[in-house]
Amino acid sequence: MTAPGIVWIVSYPKSGNTWVRLLLSSLAAGGALPDLSRPLPHCPHSAARVWIESVLDIPTSDLLNDEVTALRKEAIRRVALVNKPPFWLKAHDSYDSDLFPAEVTAGTIHVLRDPRDVAPSWADHMAVSLDEAIRRMNLPDFTMAVTGADFRPQARQRLGSWSGNVTSWLDGPPGPVLTLRYEDMQADPADAVRRIGAFVDLPTPPDIVAATVAACDFARLKAAERKSGFLERMGHQRRFFRQGRAGAWRDDLSEEQADRLWRAHGAVMTRLGYGRDGSSP
Amino acid sequence: MTEQKGGDYRLCDWRVRSTLPLPEVTPWTGETARPPDIVIAEAELPDCLDGPGLPSRALMVGRDGTVLLHIPGLVRLLVRAGREILVHRLGGDAERSWRLFALGPGLDILCHQRAILPLHAAGLRRAGKAVAIAGRRGSGKSTLALTLAQRGYDPVSDDSTAVTADGKAMVLPAYPRLKLWRPALVAAGVDIEGLDRLRDGLEKYGWRPAAGFDPAPAPLGAVVILDEAPEPSLIRLSPEAARPALHAQICRQRIATLMGCRDRVAARVAALADTVPVYRLRRPKRFDRMAETAALIEDMTKTEWEVAP
Numbered sequence: 057m058t059a060p061g062i063v064w065i066v067s068y069p070k071s072g073n074t075w076v077r078l079l080l081s082s083l084a085a086g087g088a089l090p091d092l093s094r095p096l097p098h099c100p101h102s103a104a105r106v107w108i109e110s111v112l113d114i115p116t117s118d119l120l121n122d123e124v125t126a127l128r129k130e131a132i133r134r135v136a137l138v139n140k141p142p143f144w145l146k147a148h149d150s151y152d153s154d155l156f157p158a159e160v161t162a163g164t165i166h167v168l169r170d171p172r173d174v175a176p177s178w179a180d181h182m183a184v185s186l187d188e189a190i191r192r193m194n195l196p197d198f199t200m201a202v203t204g205a206d207f208r209p210q211a212r213q214r215l216g217s218w219s220g221n222v223t224s225w226l227d228g229p230p231g232p233v234l235t236l237r238y239e240d241m242q243a244d245p246a247d248a249v250r251r252i253g254a255f256v257d258l259p260t261p262p263d264i265v266a267a268t269v270a271a272c273d274f275a276r277l278k279a280a281e282r283k284s285g286f287l288e289r290m291g292h293q294r295r296f297f298r299q300g301r302a303g304a305w306r307d308d309l310s311e312e313q314a315d316r317l318w319r320a321h322g323a324v325m326t327r328l329g330y331g332r333d334g335s336s337p
Numbered sequence: 338m339t340e341q342k343g344g345d346y347r348l349c350d351w352r353v354r355s356t357l358p359l360p361e362v363t364p365w366t367g368e369t370a371r372p373p374d375i376v377i378a379e380a381e382l383p384d385c386l387d388g389p390g391l392p393s394r395a396l397m398v399g400r401d402g403t404v405l406l407h408i409p410g411l412v413r414l415l416v417r418a419g420r421e422i423l424v425h426r427l428g429g430d431a432e433r434s435w436r437l438f439a440l441g442p443g444l445d446i447l448c449h450q451r452a453i454l455p456l457h458a459a460g461l462r463r464a465g466k467a468v469a470i471a472g473r474r475g476s477g478k479s480t481l482a483l484t485l486a487q488r489g490y491d492p493v494s495d496d497s498t499a500v501t502a503d504g505k506a507m508v509l510p511a512y513p514r515l516k517l518w519r520p521a522l523v524a525a526g527v528d529i530e531g532l533d534r535l536r537d538g539l540e541k542y543g544w545r546p547a548a549g550f551d552p553a554p555a556p557l558g559a560v561v562i563l564d565e566a567p568e569p570s571l572i573r574l575s576p577e578a579a580r581p582a583l584h585a586q587i588c589r590q591r592i593a594t595l596m597g598c599r600d601r602v603a604a605r606v607a608a609l610a611d612t613v614p615v616y617r618l619r620r621p622k623r624f625d626r627m628a629e630t631a632a633l634i635e636d637m638t639k640t641e642w643e644v645a646p
Contacts, residue, residue: 109474112395113591114406115496117474118437118516120429120538126409130395205540207518209475 061162062136063144063256064229065099066151068221070177071169072238073146074288078272079249080144083258087267089276092286102132102145103201103210111135121203121212128211129155136160144256148200150216151228158230165255166225169238170330171218171317172305177298190313193218194320218317219324226327237328239302245269303334343377347552349444349453349499349509351375357424359436361512361543363552375420375447377439382413382425398595404446406438414443419450434536440511441496445588448499449598454605455588458560459515460498460508461490462551464642466558467508468634469498471586476563477622480521484631486546487525493555497588502605506557506613513550514543524624558642559614561634562586566619569626571633579615580607614641 065080067073077099081090090096100107105116105124111131116124132155135143149155156164171193179189192198196217201210215221226235234255241248249268253260270276278297281289286297305314318325318332325331343355345365351374352365359377386397386405397405403417412435413425422443426435445455458471459482468490470478479495486492493510501507519540522529532542561571562582574582584606587593593602616637620630 105474110591112393113589114395114408114442115474118434118441118535118539118541119408120536123408123411123429127395130393130409134393134395204538206520207475207541 061160063162064156064164065144065146066164066225067148067167068174068215068218069148070174070181072167072241075272076165076167076236076252077146079252079268082268082271083249083253083264087264087271089271089280092280093284095287099144099146102147103128103213105209105211108211124211133160148215149213150221151224156229161229161231163232163255164229165234165236165252167236167238168222168328170305171321171325172309172314173302174218175317176308180293180298186313190316196220219321222324242302306334345373349511350554353377361514363512363550377422377424380423380425382415382423396592398592402450402596404592404596406442408438412438414439416443416446416450419447422447430537437535442589445497446592449589449593449596452601454500454502454609456498456500457586457588458498459492460494461485461492462555463490463638465555466642467493467555468558468638469508469560470563471560472563478563479515479517481630482515483517483521483525483544484627485634488631488635491548491551492546500557500609502609506609507554508557509554510552514545516541517544557613559616559637561616561618564617564619565622567621569620569630569633571616571618571637574615574617576611579610583610583615
């Protein structure tokens with residue numbers, strides 16, 4: 057992939073987006089672990105006001121949601137014109153051709169995770185019950201970071217339901233797409249790093265791949281967060297890097313909760329190879 | 338409803354003639370013979386400028402340092418030669434919200450054009466001097482300023498504080514209003530009834546002190562940069578540490594760079610850091626720790642400014 061422009065790193069929340077950004081940052085740094093107490097280099101969150109403001113130098117704190125979104129679009133277009141590739145941007149929104157314009161897009165890395173493993177992590181992130189997280193994952197018009205009653209540090213993001221979000225990216229974006237499943241990344245992280253490197257035109261010699269995998273190993277990330285903190289941790293969270301285990305839903309979810317997710321998302325889960333009993337082809 | 342007329346105002350010690358009303362700004366009561374320093378006027382504005390600024394519909398900088406700022410769907414501002422802010426209200430609630438932008442980023446740009454530093458800070462007067470509470474957006478400047486105002490400090494600016502840095506560092510008072518979200522007002526025990534809501538759709542209000550407002554410039558006595566930590570502490574920075582810390586608090590730096598004033602800004606920041614005490618205030622961002630945090634600033638201003646008997 058050699059086209060100039062933005063490589064989007066997209067996913068439903070808590071699906072491995074940050075892990076991919078860490079792998080990318082680490083790979084670009086020759087296998088070193090990025091400083092978790094600072095913003096990740098080259099991988100800003102495209103909805104973060106602090107990023108939008110840094111690109112445009114226009115304050116957003118007195119703006120309404122639609123106005124912040126309009127400036128977010130301006131920032132995305134501007135950064136695509138100004139920055140030399142590689143330039144990677146994170147997003148959790150459903151695909152929207154207006155927000156992710158084809159003319160500034162070089163490609164998309166789409167990260168997926170079994171929604172039954174997303175739910176407990178998402179509940180912890182939002183500080184809500186597991187049932188509430190599942191309810192939100194099932195809402196077709198779920199939107200987050202709506203400023204109004206209080207200030208939100210991110211622009212409003214239309215996530216949609218888990219199924220809606222995932223399929224919008226499976227069917228939507230123009231240009232090359234690299235789809236990664238969290239479970240596959242965990243089973244063979246070196247293969248994931250090689251595929252990511254090939255996709256964004258970063259060299260992947262074996263020693264650098266091995267160093268990148270080691271640097272972003274979950275236990276290493278947990279230890280690094282304990283030591284220096286993680287800038288992206290939510291204020292109420294004890295830690296960002298929580299469990300990161302594929303299939304943990306068998307312990308975390310009741311049968312009824314797993315069933316509720318399956319009823320809402322079984323069709324898309326089947327399409328992605330997530331079986332009802334947790335089998336994965 | 339016919340709109341009120343504008344008039345002449347005193348803003349940052351300038352005589353401002355505005356064709357649009359500026360209700361938050363003090364009317365001009367100085368000498369009638371003084372010509373206006375700044376003109377604010379409604380105008381039809383283009384959607385682009387010819388110049389080296391990078392193409393963006395949100396922000397353009399012309400070859401002569403003129404800046405066109407565009408909040409899509411709301412307002413366009415053209416800031417020119419340090420003398421003029423032209424306003425094109427596009428829609429939405431721009432009829433009244435335009436001032437948040439003209440007297441916010443518009444004024445910052447005007448300051449850069451006039452070689453004045455717009456410090457990302459709330460300014461408060463106490464004992465004849467001003468303290469600037471600086472910090473990035475969301476760092477709690479206005480909330481701390483409200484606590485200090487409730488303890489007898491007089492707010493002279495919010496969000497952005499104009500500081501002259503050629504020779505003696507002086508704060509140029511804008512107007513006494515703090516913009517605060519409902520939770521901060523509630524925590525401070527302020528009755529929201531009767532406060533101006535800044536925008537429909539945002540629980541953000543303008544708070545004004547009951548006491549009168551002194552628009553005369555005040556020597557900048559200290560800059561306090563906000564940071565977070567579990568326990569409150571106030572530490573004075575060395576001039577070497579103060580320079581980069583202060584530089585990070587200058588508003589609209591990228592725009593200033595596109596306008597070609599990066600070096601001048603750096604030189605003025607260095608001069609400021611060498612002459613004005615700069616402190617770092619680390620504290621927990623919690624409403625229930627505001628009093629002890631404010632007390633640290635009180636102790637500092639008392640010790641430094643108010644001569645002991």
